[in-house]
Amino acid sequence: MGALNSLGIRVSRSKLRTAIKALDPIGVTSRWTKYLKRREYYVPFVNSLWHIDGHHKLIRWKIVIHGAIDGKSRLVTFLQASGNNRAETVSELFLQAVEKRGWPSRVRGDHGGENLGVKRLMETKRGTSTHNQRIERLWVDLRKWTVSKYKSWFEYLEDCGVLDIESDIHLWALHFVFLPQLNGALDHFVGMWNHHKVRTKGMGNLSPEQMYTLGSWDAARRGFDVGLMDREERQDLEAAGVEMGGAEDYGVDDVVGEGGLDEYDGPHVHVDRIEDRVPPVLNLEETRHGLSQLLPSPSFPPPEDFGLRAYLDVLDAINEVL
Known part of the structure; x- marks a missing residue:
């Protein structure tokens, strides 16, 4: 539903449900059997708590996806693939999201080095990664x-002998061609996620975008700037009857049930910039501009060959340059 809404296509939920049952009756039945018992998740307002994490399923090809999600509305505030997991990379993504959405009162993430920049920016007290499952749920759908499509595609390129992960040149070309395409796919996913309907207690079915907007209005109506909440404002909230909750359970969304969440990658994964390991000529603006003429435009949706021709052309051009 969220995918259709993000494309401006309006279909009733009942019609969509009927179509899915007709096309995939076994899948519908199996999904109902995987019931998850959840501990109640609580944050008072939007921007009260953002969950930040890195997704490392493409780490074999030196690609890391960093994302953040608002704990109250489940709105994805940023999601982007990069060729490294340096702290400054995550900090830049975080500040871009802050410029668009405002400052969160708190941030929760794992203890990986890439989050140190955000930690310094926020000077916040973080929970452990086991208390970061709201965004780890996002990784399951992503x-x-x-991600699975690109993982399979990169494995296919290896099997065909046109991609050698031991070659810095090959990885540089892979990033040059496919990172723009992958980030286009991530933007598309964010559009679907932020517009899909979520069961919300007492509010009907609202999308994360709708919940974020309504949550901002609710905070403003109560006289609070959720993007700049300090200790005094938090005390005012509690005096007004809005319980902030303790640090230990604030924003906790533990899951118990069949399957659980198996997408946790673990902290402390280090990814060097591939740009630092190739001949400097490849990083010159003139070189990159020339090679960019070989890329499909726009980068997303991908061409019919999924970018294979562009990748091979870039490799050939690099060999001529070197």
């Missing part, structure tokens, strides 16, 4: 709908 892997299913987007």
Whole structure:
């Protein structure tokens, strides 16, 4: 539903449900059997808590996806693939999201080095990664709908002998061709996610975008700037009857049930910039501009060959340059 809404296509939920039952009756039945018992998740307002994490399923090809999700509305505030996991990379993504959405009161993430920049920016007290499952739930869907396709494609390139992960030149070309395409796919996924309907207690079925907007209005109506909440404002909230909750359970969304969440990658994964390991000529603006003429435009949706021709052409051009 979210995918259709993000494309401006309006279909009733009942018609969509009927179509899915007709096309995939076994899948519908199996999904109902995987019931998850959840501990109640609570944050008072939007921007009260953002969950930040890195997704490392493409780490074999030196690609890391960093994302953040608002704990109250489940709105994805940023999601982008990069060729490294340096702290400054995550900090830049975080500040871009802040410029668009405002400052969160708190941030929760794992203890990986890439989050140190955000930690310094926020000077916040973080929970452990086991208390970061709201965004780890996002990774499950991201892997299913987007990441798995690129993982399979990169493995296919290796099997065909046109990609050698031991070659810095090959990895540089892979990033040059496919990172723009992958980020286009991630933007598309964010559009679907932020517009898909979520069961919300007492509010009907609202999308994360709708919940974020309504949550911002609710905070403003109560006289609070959720993007700049300090200790005094938090005390005012509690005096007004809005319980902030303790640090230990604030924003916790533990899952118990069949399957659980198996997408946790673990912290402390280090990814060097491939740009630092190739001849400097490849990083010159003139060189990159010339090679960019070989890329499909726009980068997403991908061409019929998924970018294979562009990748091979870039490799050939690099060999001529070197």
